[in-house]
Amino acid sequence: MTALVTLRDLAVSFDGTPALRGIDLAIARGEALGMVGESGCGKSVTWLAALGLLPGKARVTGSVTLDRAEILHAKPAVLDRLRGGRIAMIFQDPASSLNPVHRLGKQVCEALRLHRGLTGAAARAEAKRLFDLVGIPDAARRLDAFPHELSGGQNQRVMIAMALAGEPELLIADEPTTALDVTIQAQILDLLARLRREMNMALVLISHDLGVVADACDRVAVMYAGRIVEEAPIARIFAEPAHPYTHGLIGALPPIDGPRRPLAAIPGQVPDPRAMPKGCAFAPRCPRRIDACEVAIPESRVMAAEHRAACLRAEAFEAVHA
Amino acid sequence: MLRFFGFRLLRAAITIVMVVTFAFVVLRLSGDPALLIMSVDAPPEAVAAFRTAWGLDEPLWVQYFKYFSAIFEGDLGRSMRDGRPALTLVLERVPATLALTIPALLIKLCIGIPAGITAALHRNSLLDRLVMALAVAGFTIPSFVLGLLLVLLFAVQLGWLPSGGQESWRHAILPVITLGVGGAAVLARFTRSAMLEVLGQPYIRTASAKGVPWRAVVWGHALPNAAIPTVTIVGFMVGSLIAGAVVVESVFSWPGVGRLLVVAVANRDLAVVQCILLLVAATMVTSNLVVDLLYGALDPRLRSGLASAPKGAAA
Numbered sequence: 197m198t199a200l201v202t203l204r205d206l207a208v209s210f211d212g213t214p215a216l217r218g219i220d221l222a223i224a225r226g227e228a229l230g231m232v233g234e235s236g237c238g239k240s241v242t243w244l245a246a247l248g249l250l251p252g253k254a255r256v257t258g259s260v261t262l263d264r265a266e267i268l269h270a271k272p273a274v275l276d277r278l279r280g281g282r283i284a285m286i287f288q289d290p291a292s293s294l295n296p297v298h299r300l301g302k303q304v305c306e307a308l309r310l311h312r313g314l315t316g317a318a319a320r321a322e323a324k325r326l327f328d329l330v331g332i333p334d335a336a337r338r339l340d341a342f343p344h345e346l347s348g349g350q351n352q353r354v355m356i357a358m359a360l361a362g363e364p365e366l367l368i369a370d371e372p373t374t375a376l377d378v379t380i381q382a383q384i385l386d387l388l389a390r391l392r393r394e395m396n397m398a399l400v401l402i403s404h405d406l407g408v409v410a411d412a413c414d415r416v417a418v419m420y421a422g423r424i425v426e427e428a429p430i431a432r433i434f435a436e437p438a439h440p441y442t443h444g445l446i447g448a449l450p451p452i453d454g455p456r457r458p459l460a461a462i463p464g465q466v467p468d469p470r471a472m473p474k475g476c477a478f479a480p481r482c483p484r485r486i487d488a489c490e491v492a493i494p495e496s497r498v499m500a501a502e503h504r505a506a507c508l509r510a511e512a513f514e515a516v517h518a
Numbered sequence: 519m520l521r522f523f524g525f526r527l528l529r530a531a532i533t534i535v536m537v538v539t540f541a542f543v544v545l546r547l548s549g550d551p552a553l554l555i556m557s558v559d560a561p562p563e564a565v566a567a568f569r570t571a572w573g574l575d576e577p578l579w580v581q582y583f584k585y586f587s588a589i590f591e592g593d594l595g596r597s598m599r600d601g602r603p604a605l606t607l608v609l610e611r612v613p614a615t616l617a618l619t620i621p622a623l624l625i626k627l628c629i630g631i632p633a634g635i636t637a638a639l640h641r642n643s644l645l646d647r648l649v650m651a652l653a654v655a656g657f658t659i660p661s662f663v664l665g666l667l668l669v670l671l672f673a674v675q676l677g678w679l680p681s682g683g684q685e686s687w688r689h690a691i692l693p694v695i696t697l698g699v700g701g702a703a704v705l706a707r708f709t710r711s712a713m714l715e716v717l718g719q720p721y722i723r724t725a726s727a728k729g730v731p732w733r734a735v736v737w738g739h740a741l742p743n744a745a746i747p748t749v750t751i752v753g754f755m756v757g758s759l760i761a762g763a764v765v766v767e768s769v770f771s772w773p774g775v776g777r778l779l780v781v782a783v784a785n786r787d788l789a790v791v792q793c794i795l796l797l798v799a800a801t802m803v804t805s806n807l808v809v810d811l812l813y814g815a816l817d818p819r820l821r822s823g824l825a826s827a828p829k830g831a832a833a
Contacts (some may be wrong), residue, residue, distance in 0.1 A: 197584070244723075247727065248728055249723055249727055256726065259557070271730075272731065272732060276729045276730070276731050277729065278729070279726065279727055279728065279729040280727060280729035280730075281729055284727070284728065285727040287720055287723070287724065287727075289720060292719065292720045292721060293720040293721055293723075293724045294721055294724065295721040295724075295725065295739050295743070296743065296818070296819055297742045297743055297816065297817060297818060298742075300741075306728070306738075307728045307729070308732065310729045311729060342818040342819070344818070355724070357725075358728060359728070361728075362728070362729065385706070385809045415520035
């Protein structure tokens with residue numbers, strides 16, 4: 197199957213400080229990919245860069261193709277058509293991601309007008325249908341509400357409805373549940389999973405929580421310090437994590453059953469982006485480090501079908517933990 | 519909503535009473551109008567007679583009480599210099615002042631706001647730096663200095679425009695520019711920072727992410743939000759339409775309220791000074807009320823805040 201969206205060697209730097217150091221990633225039609233990693237590892241920046249949403253001071257290089265057409269640094273008119281139309285994005289804090297001075301219906305209708313040419317009563321009827329679809333109670337009245345009159349969870353549903361307005365082929369959900377409380381989190385994740393199936397839409401779910409991604413996605417890409425360090429199907433990443441960082445992330449998840457055990461934290465901290473180690477960025481924190489790790493950045497290598505990891509010690513590591 | 523504005527109205531009234539009281543006390547403590555108007559050499563009997571005539575021999579609180587009860591009958595006192603009603607004297611001057619301050623306000627709005635928006639949209643560019651350098655120059659030069667510089671250049675050196683007086687519209691050009699430049703500079707800086715604040719908000723990124731063209735993001739999403747803080751400063755400018763030209767009127771010998779104020783203060787013409795201050799306080803307070811109303815119109819968060827919180831803490 198050909199990829200819907202392909203990122204090749206995508207790199208971003210702000211004022212000379214690298215934030216993203218070469219991302220290669222492909223999203224197939226209809227698939228759900230999770231992207232995990234700690235704050236600042238570049239999960240969000242990857243997609244903001246791909247869609248040209250970073251501020252002007254960001255320097256973006258590499259390639260982003262949508263159906264084989266290059267979209268990185270495309271003309272504003274081209275980007276405006278595909279943003280919200282073919283690739284939609286929702287964000288972490290729904291309350292501040294909606295314009296406080298416009299009614300919710302107006303904000304959704306704007307997307308309907310831009311991407312489907314709907315105006316007036318037709319747009320309003322479609323907006324109401326979308327509100328119903330994402331489970332906003334009393335949809336007709338909510339269209340006339342302002343963001344501050346709704347809860348965080350309801351606002352995130354509005355954001356999702358707005359993202360669906362353009363009938364996108366890919367939805368990027370950037371930490372969509374981080375600002376919400378736990379019960380609402382589960383509802384929003386279920387909603388995203390259901391909508392993806394019903395609309396046959398690809399989903400990229402960005403999260404710092406491997407557990408969240410495990411529930412909603414087929415495949416996961418683990419990021420560390422501006423790179424993808426491991427990429428594998430969900431089941432495989434839990435069964436046979438190849439990269440020591442992935443292993444550390446899994447160790448930090450509390451088990452839902454079995455005996456209570458102390459959660460294993462990864463020692464040390466993420467390196468300063470202005471002073472990246474010459475070799476593997478994880479080497480200073482890595483329990484399996486060897487001298488070779490500090491010489492050059494490890495290439496991403498195939499571990500198994502659909503499983504890649506960027507670690508010199510991947511096989512050895514696997515052998516130890518198998 | 520009604521209770522909210524009842525509360526604001528009451529506060530406005532209290533503000534005005536305080537301004538008038540303060541002016542009353544300070545003016546009476548800071549010099550003897552009888553001596554100033556009659557001259558120091560006047561015979562003591564004449565000075566005493568003057569004091570009796572204007573009620574200046576009564577205790578301060580009696581004068582204050584009489585003054586206030588007169589206000590409620592619409593009597594703002596008479597000028598001690600020519601005996602005409604103070605209100606008439608002041609109102610005569612208002613059109614002349616407005617002839618300067620209203621065009622100046624238009625200059626401030628038409629230059630300041632677009633300049634601020636442009637600078638914000640091209641942040642850190644050469645254009646931005648240029649606009650901000652001009653803005654800093656514009657509001658750091660005191661208006662009397664700018665006024666005199668303009669006179670020197672356009673009246674004395676080039677001879678294009680008159681240096682003072684009120685004979686024709688050409689006489690208004692230099693004072694209007696002098697007034698407008700400082701305000702435009704302040705407004706440009708204010709608008710720029712309001713725009714920058716708003717452009718950094720997540721909802722701007724959302725608008726771009728859903729495919730809204732940049733121009734429509736600026737007009738439809740950023741400006742309505744940036745208008746909220748900008749309205750505050752514009753309201754202040756509207757509030758100072760009556761008395762915002764004291765210095766400029768003096769520099770350009772423009773017979774407006776500001777010059778009347780300077781002359782009346784120098785002469786301790788109590789009723790006239792108090793009348794002007796009352797008028798100034800009333801315009802300022804009125805424009806603040808209008809600003810509060812506009813906040814409600816511009817910001818739905820405040821609107822529902824008003825409906826649920828009659829104390830008006832939201833404003």
